[in-house]
Amino acid sequence: MTEKQLSADRETLFAPQLNCGAAGGSCTAARTFVIATTNYNLDLLRLAVAFLLLTVYCLLVTIPALAQDDGPTDDEVNAVAKQLYCPVCENTPLDVCPTQACAQWRATIREKLEAGWTEQQIKDYFVEQYGERVLAQPSTRGLNILVWILPPLVFLVGALFLARYLRAVSARRPAPAKAATSEPAEDDLAAQLEKELAKRR
Amino acid sequence: MTLTLGLSALFLAFLCAIYATVAALIAGPRQATAWIESARNAAMLTWPLITLSAISIIVMLVQGQYEVEYVTHVSSRAMPWYLKVTALWGGQAGSLLFWSWLMSAFTSAAMFRRWDRDRSMMPYVIAATMITLGFFLSLSLFVENPFQRLWQNEITGEIGPALFQPANSTLFTPQDGSGLNPLLRHPGMIIHPPMLYLGFVSFIIPYAFAIAALVTGRTDDEWIRTTRRWTLVAWLFLSLGLILGGRWAYDVLGWGGYWGWDPVENAALLPWLTGTAFLHSVIIQEKRGMLKVWNMILIISTYSLVIMGTFLTRSGVLSSVHAFAQSAIGPLFFGFIGITLVTSMGLLFRRWDALKGETQLDSLLSREAAFLLNNLLFLGVAFATLWGTLFPIISELVTGQKITVGPPFYNQVNGPLLAAIVLLMGIAPLVAWRKASARSLGRLMWIPAALTGVALIAFYLLGARSPLALAAYGIAAFVGLTTLSEFARGTRARMRLGENPLAALANLTARNRRRYGGYTIHLGVVVMAFGVIGSNFFQMETQATLNRGETLTLGGFTMRFDSVTQFPTDDRREVTRATISVYDADGAQVGVLHPRRDFFLDSGQPMTIPGVRSTLGEDFYVLLVDWQPISSNSATFKIYVNPLINLVWLGGIIFILGTLVAAWPDADEEKRYVAAPASLATRSAGAD
Numbered sequence: 080m081t082e083k084q085l086s087a088d089r090e091t092l093f094a095p096q097l098n099c100g101a102a103g104g105s106c107t108a109a110r111t112f113v114i115a116t117t118n119y120n121l122d123l124l125r126l127a128v129a130f131l132l133l134t135v136y137c138l139l140v141t142i143p144a145l146a147q148d149d150g151p152t153d154d155e156v157n158a159v160a161k162q163l164y165c166p167v168c169e170n171t172p173l174d175v176c177p178t179q180a181c182a183q184w185r186a187t188i189r190e191k192l193e194a195g196w197t198e199q200q201i202k203d204y205f206v207e208q209y210g211e212r213v214l215a216q217p218s219t220r221g222l223n224i225l226v227w228i229l230p231p232l233v234f235l236v237g238a239l240f241l242a243r244y245l246r247a248v249s250a251r252r253p254a255p256a257k258a259a260t261s262e263p264a265e266d267d268l269a270a271q272l273e274k275e276l277a278k279r280r
Numbered sequence: 281m282t283l284t285l286g287l288s289a290l291f292l293a294f295l296c297a298i299y300a301t302v303a304a305l306i307a308g309p310r311q312a313t314a315w316i317e318s319a320r321n322a323a324m325l326t327w328p329l330i331t332l333s334a335i336s337i338i339v340m341l342v343q344g345q346y347e348v349e350y351v352t353h354v355s356s357r358a359m360p361w362y363l364k365v366t367a368l369w370g371g372q373a374g375s376l377l378f379w380s381w382l383m384s385a386f387t388s389a390a391m392f393r394r395w396d397r398d399r400s401m402m403p404y405v406i407a408a409t410m411i412t413l414g415f416f417l418s419l420s421l422f423v424e425n426p427f428q429r430l431w432q433n434e435i436t437g438e439i440g441p442a443l444f445q446p447a448n449s450t451l452f453t454p455q456d457g458s459g460l461n462p463l464l465r466h467p468g469m470i471i472h473p474p475m476l477y478l479g480f481v482s483f484i485i486p487y488a489f490a491i492a493a494l495v496t497g498r499t500d501d502e503w504i505r506t507t508r509r510w511t512l513v514a515w516l517f518l519s520l521g522l523i524l525g526g527r528w529a530y531d532v533l534g535w536g537g538y539w540g541w542d543p544v545e546n547a548a549l550l551p552w553l554t555g556t557a558f559l560h561s562v563i564i565q566e567k568r569g570m571l572k573v574w575n576m577i578l579i580i581s582t583y584s585l586v587i588m589g590t591f592l593t594r595s596g597v598l599s600s601v602h603a604f605a606q607s608a609i610g611p612l613f614f615g616f617i618g619i620t621l622v623t624s625m626g627l628l629f630r631r632w633d634a635l636k637g638e639t640q641l642d643s644l645l646s647r648e649a650a651f652l653l654n655n656l657l658f659l660g661v662a663f664a665t666l667w668g669t670l671f672p673i674i675s676e677l678v679t680g681q682k683i684t685v686g687p688p689f690y691n692q693v694n695g696p697l698l699a700a701i702v703l704l705m706g707i708a709p710l711v712a713w714r715k716a717s718a719r720s721l722g723r724l725m726w727i728p729a730a731l732t733g734v735a736l737i738a739f740y741l742l743g744a745r746s747p748l749a750l751a752a753y754g755i756a757a758f759v760g761l762t763t764l765s766e767f768a769r770g771t772r773a774r775m776r777l778g779e780n781p782l783a784a785l786a787n788l789t790a791r792n793r794r795r796y797g798g799y800t801i802h803l804g805v806v807v808m809a810f811g812v813i814g815s816n817f818f819q820m821e822t823q824a825t826l827n828r829g830e831t832l833t834l835g836g837f838t839m840r841f842d843s844v845t846q847f848p849t850d851d852r853r854e855v856t857r858a859t860i861s862v863y864d865a866d867g868a869q870v871g872v873l874h875p876r877r878d879f880f881l882d883s884g885q886p887m888t889i890p891g892v893r894s895t896l897g898e899d900f901y902v903l904l905v906d907w908q909p910i911s912s913n914s915a916t917f918k919i920y921v922n923p924l925i926n927l928v929w930l931g932g933i934i935f936i937l938g939t940l941v942a943a944w945p946d947a948d949e950e951k952r953y954v955a956a957p958a959s960l961a962t963r964s965a966g967a968d
Contacts, residue, residue: 153823153916164684169598170542172686175535175918177877177888182906215686217671222679226671230664230693234656241656245649248570248641 151192159188159198166209173213283348286336287427287443290377293329293384294421296322297414301407308403308495316403320391323406326413327388330381337374337426341367347453349441350374350426356459356882358851363460366470370460372594373426375473379590380416382474383481387413390485390510401503404492412484412587415616423608430454459852462880462887468528472521476548479518480586483551485510486558487583490576494627499572499634504562512943515559518552519939523932534888534903536821536920538928541690543598546669547589550662554582557658564651567713572635573628574655580624585666587617597673643715650708657701664693699755702809705802706759709766724769728761735761749817756813760806763799770796789941797942804935807927814898814924823905823918835921836865837900839873844904844912854879858904858915862893875904875917896930898923 160174165181173181173188184205191201205213217223300322307315337350341364346352354367354374369375387409391402420426428441432452439452463469486507493503525545526538539545558578564570592598595610628635641648668685676682710724735757736750744750767785770792774784789796822834826841833839844858857876864870873891880887893900899922907915 153825153918154821157821157823157918164686170540170684170686172535177534177886177905210681212672212682212684214684216688217675217683217685222675223683226668226685226689227693230660230667233663233667234660234697237656237659241652245641245644245652249644 151189155192156185156189159192159201160185162198162202162215163205163213164215166205166213172215282336282339282343282345283427283429286333286340287425289329289332289336290417290421290427293326293333293380294414294417296326296329297410297417300326301410301414304403304406304410308407311400316399316406319403319406323410324388324391326384326410326417327381330377330384330417334368334377334381337377338365338368341365344457346455346457347429347451348426349428349430352430352454352457354457354460356457356852359459360851363465363470367460369473369477370464373420373424373428375477376416376424376594377420377426378474379477379481380413380420382477383409383413383416383484386478386482386485386510387488390488400496401489401492401498404495405488408488408491409484411620419609419612423612459880459882462853462878462883462885463532466528466532468524468531472524472528475517475524476521479514479516479521479548480551480589482510482514482517483555483579483582483586486514487579490579491624491627494576494624494631497631497634499631501562501565501569501572504565504575508562509943509945511555511559511562512939515552515555516936516939516943518548518555520936522548522552523929523936526932527929530925532887532889534890536819536890536901536903536918536922537815538925541665541668541687543669543672544593546665547592550666550669551582551585551589553658553662553665554578554585557655557662558582560651560654560658564648568648570641570648571652573632576628576635578655580621580628583624584617584621585662587613587620591617592669598669645711645716645718645721647708647711647713647716650704650711654701654704654708657697657704661694661697661701664697665690668693699752702759702805703755705805706755706762709799709802710762724765725762728758728765731761732758744818746817749813752813752817753810756806756809759809760803763802763806766799767796793944794942797938797940800938800941801935802938804931804933804938806931807934808931811924811927811929811931814927815922818923820921821918823916825906825914825916827914832917832919834919835898835900837870837921838863838867839900839902839917839919841915841917842872844907844915846909846912852881854881856904856907858891858907858917860891860902860917862900871900873900873902875902877904894926896926899925 157174161172163173163184165171165173165176165178165184167180168176168178171181173184188201191204196204202214211218211223217226219227300319303315303319303322306312307319340348340351341355342361344351344355344357344364350371350373354371355364359367367374369378390409391406425443428443430439430452431442431446431449432439433446433449435448440446445451486503489503489507493499522545525548529535529540530538558575561571561578562575565572565575591610591613595613597610643649668689671685672683706728707721707725710721712720732754736754739750739753739757744753767788770788771781771784774788775781777784779787789800820835822832824832826832828841828843831838831840840861840863842859842861844856846854846856848854855876855878857874860873860875861869862871862873871893873893875891876889878887878889879885888903891902891904899920901920901922903918903920905916905918
């Protein structure tokens with residue numbers, strides 16, 4: 080079998096558990112996961128097994144049932160989930176992902192909240208488990224600092240260039256005689272209108 | 281038969297594109313008319329050929345020729361015929377062909393219409409467009425061919441796609457296809473990709489003319505005049521595509537919003553941002569002969585971003601760099617972007633001196649300076665967006681760590697820049713060309729500024745307390761008022777001619793369509809801004825699990841969960857549909873909503889369709905999150921109240937109308953153009 084078919088087969092194997100379809104197209108999500116598994120296989124394979132077990136568990140215990148007791152409200156769970164991204168779907172915030180897998184991750188957040196974890200602790204836990212990609216915005220550590228620094232830096236450099244350009248082009252022709260004698264140039268349309276009016280009077 | 285026809289036509293179109301490029305490049309420097317004519321004919325022939333190819337795919341989709349891999353991939357028996365037709369752009373191979381088809385339609389039209397006017401530039405216009413088209417056609421032929429059929433090896437039993445019959449194999453025809461991605465079965469998604477593609481491909485026309493100007497050394501603003509309408513048309517379609525995409529996200533993605541700074545959205549936004557900067561800065565070149573180099577840089581960047589947008593969304597690089605490495609399409613695109621960018625910039629450097637500005641800036645307080653500030657801000661947003669989109673790829677390449685750059689990043693980095701753009705939009709039109717005085721500016725602005733103060737007090741009394749939201753509302757109100765005051769000023773001037781106000785306004789707009797079309801677009805942006813501010817700063821949400829008959833209250837509305845039913849449909853969906861009643865603060869029933877969850881059995885994909893009660897004031901937006909499958913006694917709902925969100929769509933409509941006003945063909949202008957041949961035309965003062 081070709082590599083393509085092989086991964087396609089794995090995809091179908093994983094697909095039922097990995098249906099994350101909201102924003103990015105489900106197949107890509109599953110495929111990414113499969114590719115990831117082949118590349119860093121041991122850690123992620125373990126993850127995959129854990130994930131399968133979680134999903135099975137999730138099928139047994141539905142969320143409405145969980146919500147019956149006096150634990151944290153859905154809104155409290157969503158407040159945390161909003162700041163996290165689904166670990167397998169493409170660009171889908173965890174609070175809105177419609178899949179079973181994400182429902183399970185939300186259940187995990189609920190458990191942690193019940194156990195008295197803080198928001199930060201839960202976020203750290205997800206980062207530890209699934210990597211930095213679960214954070215909606217990159218941290219300011221290491222290479223990631225660049226994502227924050229570069230746009231303002233480039234904008235400032237652009238602004239400096241613009242200022243220099245403006246100074247240069249306005250200095251090249253110092254104090255035009257025209258501007259000194261005439262009124263500041265009025266809006267051209269208004270002037271044109273006045274001219275037209277004068278013609279017809 | 282159909283397949284052979286379509287494939288041959290595709291191949292012939294590719295040959296035509298290559299021939300046109302070669303003939304045009306050889307004939308161009310010598311001005312060998314017969315060869316240029318021949319190149320033009322070949323270039324125009326690509327359109328009927330690709331049309332034939334596209335039609336044959338549609339025929340195969342509608343007839344259900346499932347031995348064709350693409351047909352199996354994107355269609356199924358249960359799909360209605362119109363979805364089978366639109367499945368042409370529902371998958372990778374088909375959408376690339378569709379891209380080529382639209383592009384060849386536009387280039388043929390450009391060559392047909394502009395032929396007699398720009399003879400010296402034409403060979404290079406043909407070359408630039410046909411190189412691009414040839415590249416896309418080569419992808420369709422050699423990498424993602426929509427005409428590949430499925431073959432089964434008689435010995436190993438293995439099934440695989442191939443263009444021609446491999447040894448020891450027979451044709452394999454599946455019983456049914458896997459069907460179109462459910463998310464794409466929405467009216468918005470049927471129209472949205474063609475609009476985006478139209479926007480993308482029409483930017484290639486101004487780019488090709490810019491390149492032709494660089495090669496021929498005709499560095500006056502002839503190329504800008506010739507392509508002004510093309511640029512507006514490109515911009516119109518791109519804007520329409522973006523707005524429709526937002527609407528689609530709001531209707532089917534089920535997260536209560538319309539713009540998520542998703543990399544795919546960003547890929548479409550990027551050429552729009554540089555294109556918008558271009559639209560504004562060409563006005564300075566036309567009026568004052570400045571910024572010639574800069575405009576070249578802007579159109580070259582826009583073209584590169586168009587190709588990159590296609591690359592980002594088509595190569596899979598966004599989901600993982602590994603996916604990129606595995607598909608042949610990624611490296612090819614990468615190479616193409618690199619080569620075209622380097623060539624274009626090389627041509628630009630060669631003409632650098634000839635492109636020096638003719639006039640100088642008289643004052644820092646002038647329309648010219650304001651336009652330059654506009655460019656700086658648009659490019660600032662474009663850079664931040666590009667950087668945020670590409671950074672996850674860079675991070676994965678450098679550290680192996682995949683990260684997410686989500687909406688919080690863009691809101692923080694782009695938010696202030698976008699607010700500055702909107703503010704500038706209100707001030708710049710009041711600033712005179714060459715040199716403005718603070719006094720005349722103050723005279724034009726004090727009434728809008730005073731009214732903005734009144735509006736701010738009203739917003740405060742209506743309950744807007746956050747300083748940030750108030751500032752944003754204040755900017756939007758001020759800009760709306762200054763723009764309206766510009767309309768009022770012009771109308772009043774005409775009324776002195778004895779016209780009634782309505783006729784004055786209509787004549788004013790008709791005689792300066794570019795200017796007042798532009799202001800209408802600005803008004804559209806202001807209306808959208810109100811929607812964006814309202815729905816971002818004041819969105820409310822809550823989620824709860826309800827038993828039948830129980831209620832949930834949010835933002836003055838109360839919803840009652842009545843029932844939930846589950847049923848299968850003919851097109852292989854399992855639909856779970858809830859019925860809820862909505863009551864306003866007085867307890868009067870204002871609507872019955874049916875939020876639902878569709879589960880697509882073939883693809884195993886769920887889709888959340890909200891139930892929405894929509895008014896101009898706000899949307900009450902309900903999602904069915906979960907339910908008890910057997911007893912169906914309880915269900916979990918997530919509800920959003922999105923204030924003013926419909927202003928986003930209303931503003932979008934105003935925006936598009938304004939663009940139409942500015943872009944609509946102008947009979948007078950055409951006449952002037954013919955009367956004064958390009959070579960004799962001097963820089964006119966311009967009516968706008």
